[in-house]
Structures are given as C-alpha cells and as structure tokens.
Amino acid sequence: MRTKRTSLGTLLHHVHVSGPLSRAALAERMGVNRSTILALTAELAAAGLVREEQPTGTTGAGRPSLVVRPESERFWVLAFDVAVDRLVAARVGLGGPILARIETDRPRAGVDLDLVVGRLAALGRELVDAAPPDSTCAGVGASYCGMIRPGDGMVRYGPELGWVDQAFGTELAKALDIGHPVAVGNEAHLGALAEHQRGAGTGVADLIYLHGDVGVGGGILVGGRLLGGDSGYGCEVGHMLVNPFDGRPCLCGSRGCLEAETGEYALLDAAGRGDGPVGAAAVRAVVTDALAGDPAASRAVAEVGDWLGIGVANLINLFNPGAVIFGGMLRDVYRAAAPQVAARIAQHAMPVSRERADLRLSAFADDTTLIGAAELGFAGLLADPSGDRGPL
Amino acid sequence: MRTKRTSLGTLLHHVHVSGPLSRAALAERMGVNRSTILALTAELAAAGLVREEQPTGTTGAGRPSLVVRPESERFWVLAFDVAVDRLVAARVGLGGPILARIETDRPRAGVDLDLVVGRLAALGRELVDAAPPDSTCAGVGASYCGMIRPGDGMVRYGPELGWVDQAFGTELAKALDIGHPVAVGNEAHLGALAEHQRGAGTGVADLIYLHGDVGVGGGILVGGRLLGGDSGYGCEVGHMLVNPFDGRPCLCGSRGCLEAETGEYALLDAAGRGDGPVGAAAVRAVVTDALAGDPAASRAVAEVGDWLGIGVANLINLFNPGAVIFGGMLRDVYRAAAPQVAARIAQHAMPVSRERADLRLSAFADDTTLIGAAELGFAGLLADPSGDRGPL
CATH class of the missing domain: 3.30.420.40 (ATPase, nucleotide binding domain)
Structure with missing residues (x-):
C-alpha cells in the first residue's frame, strides 16, 4: 500500500514539475512498465488529478501516444x-x-x-x-x-x-x-527550491540562490537538499560580515553585513536617492539609469556590485556550487553589476572552486x-x- | 549476500568506532537479534578481525556477557x-x-x-x-x-x-x-570526519571543523555528510575574504583571506616574531606567553582572535552549526583568543543561528x-x- 501511494505521488510529481508527459516517458523516468503507468494514471485520473489527452504539435504517422497532464484548474x-x-x-x-x-x-x-x-x-x-x-x-x-x-x-x-x-x-x-x-x-x-525544481537551477544539486529585497537572503542546496543546519536556520547569507571597518548599519543591529552593503537602501543611498521613493521600482530605476550611462547610478551599481562580488566569491569558496542564481532585487542589480561581481570572483575565489560555478538570473522575475x-x-x-x- | 556483507561491515564499524561492545549492545544498535550477532561475530572472529573476551571491570552476580573487541594489532x-x-x-x-x-x-x-x-x-x-x-x-x-x-x-x-x-x-x-x-x-x-566519528563532534550532524596550520582549512558537515559541493572542493574557509581593505597577502595570490589574517605567519608577525622560528612550537610559545600576560603576545592573539571571530560568526550565520571545533594550530590560538571570538559572535552572528552553536577544542591535539x-x-x-x- 505504501509502495502504491509512493508511486502515485511520484507520477503526480513528475507531471507537476515537467508538465504533460507521455506514458512512455513516465515509464522510463519511474523505471516501471507501461501497464503500471496505465493503472496509476487511471487512478489519478479517476480522482481528477490528471487527465490523458492527445499531445499537441505531434506529427508523423501512427497513433500518437497519449500524454498525462496535471489538472491545474481543478x-x-x-x-x-x-x-x-x-x-x-x-x-x-x-x-x-x-x-x-x-x-x-x-x-x-x-x-x-x-x-x-x-x-x-x-x-x-x-x-x-x-x-x-x-x-x-x-x-x-x-x-x-x-x-x-x-x-x-x-x-x-x-x-x-x-x-x-x-x-x-x-x-x-x-x-x-x-x-x-x-x-x-x-x-x-x-526561492532556492523553486529555482531547483522548475527554474534556473534544474539539475544542479549544489546551488546558491541569493534573494534581494530590503534585506538579502540566501537559499543553499547541498547535494540537492536545502542547507538547514542544526535547527533549520542555515543560509543567513545576508548577515555575512563583508565590511569590518566602516560598514553601514544593518537592521540586525550589526554593521557591514552583506545585506547592509548590497540591499535596497545601500543602492538608493549610493545613487544619491536615499530621500526618494523606495521599493522594487526605485531599485529598477537606478539599474536602468546605470545601464543607460548615468554616472551616479553607475557608481552606485558598481559599489554595491563590488560588495556583492565579495559575498559571492566567499560563497563559491565555501560551497563549490554548480550555479549561483540572482533573484528578487539582486536579479536587477546583477544585470548591471556583473563586471564587478566577476572581478571579485576572479580575485578571491579559488580557481578550482569556481571552475564550474555558473552565474545565472532567476527564472521567475518577481515570483520566485x-x-x-x-x-x-x-x-x-x-x-x-x-x-x-x-x-x- | 549483500545484506550479510553489509551487516558484517556494520558490526565491525560499531566496534571500530566505539571499542569493545557486548553482544547485547550490538544487537540493540543494529536492531537485530542476538543470534544474528553471534553468527556475524563468529565469522568476523574466524577472519581475525575481532575477538570475544570477558569484559574488564564488571561486577555483580551472574556470568558477564562477552564483549566483542576489534583486533587492533592484527x-x-x-x-x-x-x-x-x-x-x-x-x-x-x-x-x-x-x-x-x-x-x-x-x-x-x-x-x-x-x-x-x-x-x-x-x-x-x-x-x-x-x-x-x-x-x-x-x-x-x-x-x-x-x-x-x-x-x-x-x-x-x-x-x-x-x-x-x-x-x-x-x-x-x-x-x-x-x-x-x-x-x-x-x-x-x-579532521572534521575524525572529530565527528570519535572526537569532539560525535553525535553532531552539523558541525564545522577549523584546522590551523600555515593555512587555515575547514571541514563542514551538513546533515552528517561532508560538504563536498559540486566537485568535492567545498569548505575553503581559509580563503573567505574577511579584510577587504588592507588585508595581508595570502599564498593564494589574494589579500585579506581568513588564513592570511589568522594563520601562523599572521600570529608570529603580530607578536613581533616574524623573523624568528616558525612552526607549531613557535605558535604555542606566543599563546603561552599571551596567557602569561606578555603584552605583545596578548595583542597578537587578540588581533588574530578578532579576525578568527569574524570568520566563525560568518560560518555560524551560514551553517547554523551544532558545534564549531578548533583544531591544529587554531586549537592553541582559541585557548587564548576565546574572548575575542565570543565577542565577534555576539556582535555578528544572529541569535537564532548561534543559540545551539557550541565552541569546542579538537579532541586529538596534533593528530586529528x-x-x-x-x-x-x-x-x-x-x-x-x-x-x-x-x-x-
């Protein structure tokens, strides 16, 4: 019974993550025969969780194999x-x-x-x-x-x-x-789990997702599993001390944390816009202006990008990741600050540690x-x- | 056959790690009955890998249960x-x-x-x-x-x-x-695996081992497994950039790495002994002098300990460990620099991240x-x- 439940869940998970799949593809992925897939699919279909239908866009002779599709509306x-x-x-x-x-x-x-x-x-x-x-x-x-x-x-x-x-x-x-x-x-x-499951990090078991908001958060997968640590509070990337001398004050009470140097307020202050509007639109305006050549915005992005690069280099040394994914506000910042980040990685990350670390943008814009x-x-x-x- | 091999290995592993164990204790640990233990032990004993003997130091009435001991000499x-x-x-x-x-x-x-x-x-x-x-x-x-x-x-x-x-x-x-x-x-x-298996980190699935030599290395267990990363090169703690402004040059070609600020040469230089003897004995002399109140040695230990504390605080935020273990030369340094390390942890590590992080000395002195x-x-x-x- 347990085995059957597990198999039903596994099949449903495959179509949930991958979208419509043929019975043949499901049989291959699950390592079972097609009659087992037929039975499992029938049971899931009877419950309204999936339906079988003609594939779209198929050509060629012969009867096309039915695909199993999740019932997303139901x-x-x-x-x-x-x-x-x-x-x-x-x-x-x-x-x-x-x-x-x-x-x-x-x-x-x-x-x-x-x-x-x-x-x-x-x-x-x-x-x-x-x-x-x-x-x-x-x-x-x-x-x-x-x-x-x-x-x-x-x-x-x-x-x-x-x-x-x-x-x-x-x-x-x-x-x-x-x-x-x-x-x-x-x-x-x-965010890290979402990118790994269906975003910019599929197939990468060791990945780092950096999320920018007012703060900076991290989600780190080690061997395909989220780094929880002893009690579930791992990955506090934003409070890595990067600037030990005259760092900006951080909401946590310390100074010079990665999020204090690379978060929304750091960017807006550096651009001379600390008294103006805040939020994602304000951040994007700085990035857009920097990409268009505005000197103050460019300097702000370079400054924040430099601190971000230090943080990323440290993480590459510690985690030897297959990918580093920039999400939330950092997705925008990275688009303009990639040169600074690359420079710091070249300077501080061990060549062996960084040789397979691919830098990527989140696949989901604001919805990761x-x-x-x-x-x-x-x-x-x-x-x-x-x-x-x-x-x- | 595979199951029996695995069971033989598991029993041998238990006595290898824990030392002599009674059949009853082995049965409980392995979740099998005592006749299975008897058969497995007989097979391992016939091969010369273990022997059974009277336990030492037992008292009380009744025949004492035999213990299974690894054949360490053979x-x-x-x-x-x-x-x-x-x-x-x-x-x-x-x-x-x-x-x-x-x-x-x-x-x-x-x-x-x-x-x-x-x-x-x-x-x-x-x-x-x-x-x-x-x-x-x-x-x-x-x-x-x-x-x-x-x-x-x-x-x-x-x-x-x-x-x-x-x-x-x-x-x-x-x-x-x-x-x-x-x-x-x-x-x-x-070193991390040794401490976890039979040293200061037994029973701690999420632990950080820091090893000091001329360089500083890290071994990090996440959920009981060594953090290898994408290609096995994870845990390069020593090249975490901690001093981005006027850091000491590092053998890796960068500056301001944790190992450049906390390794052997940093300590000897800070103590004004950069032109004298090097090696573990020289490091221990500085620590001994610092603990005895020598001002230059105390300043050196405090300076190195401050950088070490920044590194440890960052690692606690990232890994939410159950234990941080200081080994090699850092075992000596930490004995004298514990106040600086504690101060930096209090300042930079999130209270939630550090609440279960226990700081410990390596159990094996120079042999970890x-x-x-x-x-x-x-x-x-x-x-x-x-x-x-x-x-x-």
Whole structure:
C-alpha cells in the first residue's frame, strides 16, 4: 500500500514539475512498465488529478501516444508571499501555473502579526471565493522574509517587520479557516527550491540562490537538499560580515553585513536617492539609469556590485556550487553589476572552486518566492495523493 | 549476500568506532537479534578481525556477557599526513589506536612531488617492515593540506607546497607498492570526519571543523555528510575574504583571506616574531606567553582572535552549526583568543543561528588529520569486510 501511494505521488510529481508527459516517458523516468503507468494514471485520473489527452504539435504517422497532464484548474494551492514592500497572494495550480494573483503594498510601519495575518487571510478568502466551484484547495504555503522555525511556521526573527517569535503559520491558518495548515518557509530557502525544481537551477544539486529585497537572503542546496543546519536556520547569507571597518548599519543591529552593503537602501543611498521613493521600482530605476550611462547610478551599481562580488566569491569558496542564481532585487542589480561581481570572483575565489560555478538570473522575475511557497503547499498532496489531503 | 556483507561491515564499524561492545549492545544498535550477532561475530572472529573476551571491570552476580573487541594489532592501516611543517606516517590499528608513528620535519623549499612521495614511501615501508609478521595492512589513507580531487587523490591546488595538479595519490601508491591504493583527502575535511566519528563532534550532524596550520582549512558537515559541493572542493574557509581593505597577502595570490589574517605567519608577525622560528612550537610559545600576560603576545592573539571571530560568526550565520571545533594550530590560538571570538559572535552572528552553536577544542591535539587519514584507509574494509581488501 505504501509502495502504491509512493508511486502515485511520484507520477503526480513528475507531471507537476515537467508538465504533460507521455506514458512512455513516465515509464522510463519511474523505471516501471507501461501497464503500471496505465493503472496509476487511471487512478489519478479517476480522482481528477490528471487527465490523458492527445499531445499537441505531434506529427508523423501512427497513433500518437497519449500524454498525462496535471489538472491545474481543478487542484490548486494558496500561496502567500510576505516581502518587505508587498503582500502577495495567489492561487497556483497543480503543475505550477499562477491562476490568480493579488498584490498589495505592505505598510512600512506598524505591521504587527494581526495586521499581516488579517490582510493575508482576506486576500486568501477572496481567491478561494473566486475559485471554480468544482475545484479543490490542496494546501497552503507561505514565504516570509525572516528566520522560520521548521514545523510550525513560527517567525523566530524578521528584522524588517520587527518580528521576534511570532506564531505566523499557526495564526494565518486560524484566520484563513479553510481546513489546511499553513506551511511557512524563509523566502530565499523557498526561492532556492523553486529555482531547483522548475527554474534556473534544474539539475544542479549544489546551488546558491541569493534573494534581494530590503534585506538579502540566501537559499543553499547541498547535494540537492536545502542547507538547514542544526535547527533549520542555515543560509543567513545576508548577515555575512563583508565590511569590518566602516560598514553601514544593518537592521540586525550589526554593521557591514552583506545585506547592509548590497540591499535596497545601500543602492538608493549610493545613487544619491536615499530621500526618494523606495521599493522594487526605485531599485529598477537606478539599474536602468546605470545601464543607460548615468554616472551616479553607475557608481552606485558598481559599489554595491563590488560588495556583492565579495559575498559571492566567499560563497563559491565555501560551497563549490554548480550555479549561483540572482533573484528578487539582486536579479536587477546583477544585470548591471556583473563586471564587478566577476572581478571579485576572479580575485578571491579559488580557481578550482569556481571552475564550474555558473552565474545565472532567476527564472521567475518577481515570483520566485511565491512559486516556492506554492511548492510548499503542494508537498502534502505530492507525498501522498491518497492521504488526508488528497482526493484518493 | 549483500545484506550479510553489509551487516558484517556494520558490526565491525560499531566496534571500530566505539571499542569493545557486548553482544547485547550490538544487537540493540543494529536492531537485530542476538543470534544474528553471534553468527556475524563468529565469522568476523574466524577472519581475525575481532575477538570475544570477558569484559574488564564488571561486577555483580551472574556470568558477564562477552564483549566483542576489534583486533587492533592484527589489522591496521597506514596513515600519512602532509602538513606544511611536517610529514607524519603512522600505523593505526582497527579501533583507532596509533600503533606506531614517525614524524619528520618537512623542508620548507624545493618540495616537489617526487621528494614528498619518496620520503613518505620510505616512512611507510619502515612502518610496514616493523609490523608484526602475522598482521595485515587493510588500506592506506593520506591527509594533504590542499584541494584534492575526489577519486584519484590528485592535488588540484596546494599553495603552501606550490603544487598544482600533482598526482599525489597515484604516485604514492606506486612508490609504496604494497598492493593498496592511497585514498587522499583534504586535511580539514578529514579532521572534521575524525572529530565527528570519535572526537569532539560525535553525535553532531552539523558541525564545522577549523584546522590551523600555515593555512587555515575547514571541514563542514551538513546533515552528517561532508560538504563536498559540486566537485568535492567545498569548505575553503581559509580563503573567505574577511579584510577587504588592507588585508595581508595570502599564498593564494589574494589579500585579506581568513588564513592570511589568522594563520601562523599572521600570529608570529603580530607578536613581533616574524623573523624568528616558525612552526607549531613557535605558535604555542606566543599563546603561552599571551596567557602569561606578555603584552605583545596578548595583542597578537587578540588581533588574530578578532579576525578568527569574524570568520566563525560568518560560518555560524551560514551553517547554523551544532558545534564549531578548533583544531591544529587554531586549537592553541582559541585557548587564548576565546574572548575575542565570543565577542565577534555576539556582535555578528544572529541569535537564532548561534543559540545551539557550541565552541569546542579538537579532541586529538596534533593528530586529528592523521586520524582522519586512517579512517579513510579503513573505509574499504569497513564497507565490506568480505571484499577484495578484507580477509573474509
């Protein structure tokens, strides 16, 4: 029974991650025969999780093999993203498509747990109410810009919102009240998993995902697994001390942390725009101006890029990664600061450590962490489609 | 057959790591019944790998349960350690005791592959010739202060000896000519494994071992496994840039690396002893003088300890370790520089990241990397006592 559950989950996982696959392809990937695939597919189809259909775009003689496609409209999760400047909620279908998405600005002050939970719950209910009546919510995942206790979604530390030990996951589940727990993860951890599963890091078992927001977060895969450390709080890349002498103050109370030197405020200050608008649009404006040759913007990008390059070189020495992926605001910054980053890597990363480290941009623009949250929401269904959360 | 081989290896591994164990303890650890233990033990005893005997120091009524003890005198490995200031060769018995050990100074200049291999092979043959005639060499392991290619023991980069892409493992096996390949590992990687297996890090799945020599190396376990990275070159802690402004030159060609700021030469220079003797004894003299209140030595230790603390704080943020273990020369330095390290951790490591990070001294004084090399030598026998390398 356990074996069959596992096989159902494995098949569903394949079509969830890869999209429509022929029975032959599934048989090959799973190392089982086609009659087993037929039986598993029939069971998943009866539960409404997949359907079989003619492949599109096939040519040639003979009857084309049917493909198995996830029922993205019928099974979906709620995904939430609590970033510093915005709250996002989405319905994400099995297979990964974002079916509906709502984004609101997050007020920069007075953001206690009740306020954030209340707003997210309202967004979530709006999405649930608008979902097709014959569709099913399979889970809920949330991404948060802070250090999250594994298991219960407690925010142990989220300096951007001033949170310490706030029961975010538990409270959001209570406020949503749709019969699902809320699985919570650190935004950059989830970003790394999303890039590895279906983004710029597929097939790379040792990768580093760097996420820029007001802070800078890291998600690091070692041998295909997220580096959790002793208690789940690994990957705090943003608080690596890079500037020990006259570093900028950091929200954590220290100075000279990587995020203090490369985050949003560092870039805007360096560009002489510290008193102007903040947020992703302001960051992009600096990058755009730098790429167009504006001297102050170019200097700002070069300065931030230099610190970023030190951080990346250190990470390459420590992790010997196959890929380093820039996401969130750092995706924009890297587009303009690639020369500085490359120079620091050449100067400080061991040649042997860097020889296979490929630098890449996130595949998902602003939605990496949201997609990671959705994957968290799908985890229960994919682990066991016949379990409590599944329809079988 | 495979299951039985695995069980034989598992039992042998238990007594190798833990020393004499009763049949009852083995049955509990392996989750099998006592008659299985009896059969496995009989087979290993017939091959001469273990013997059963009365436990020492037992009291009380009833017949005491026999204990299973590894035959340390009969099965041993050759272990080599190529450090910057010395070459060490040892015979290490099953169960871990160092049965014989030869150490020589390493000439500081002109150390090409042939010279080092020739000297090590001579030391190794001396040990083999002096071994009891009815004893067996089960393998050969070597620790090297550089970046080692997994599989063939190629030294990709060893700046202290000026080596790039030198076929160390292959050549040493050829020169030894005793029918065993030579398994080679980076010294700090092996130190981490040794501490985890039988030293200061037993039971800690996420640990950081820092090894000081002329350079500074790191061995990091993530979830109980050595962090190899994409190609086996992870953990280059010593080349983390900590001083980006006026850092000391590093052997790697960069400046301000952790090892440039905390290695042997940094300490001796800071103590005003840069023109005097070098090596472990010179380092210990500075530490001893600092602990006795000598002002110049105290300042030197404080300065080096401050940089070391920055490095450790960064590693705690990145890895959320359960333990950080100081070995080699850093074991001495940390004894005197603990206040500086603690201060930097308090200042820069996230409270959540550091709450379970325990700072410890290596359990093996100068032999951590040698013991790690021996474990590498035993790996084949322990994986399969009935295989090519085993007597069964």
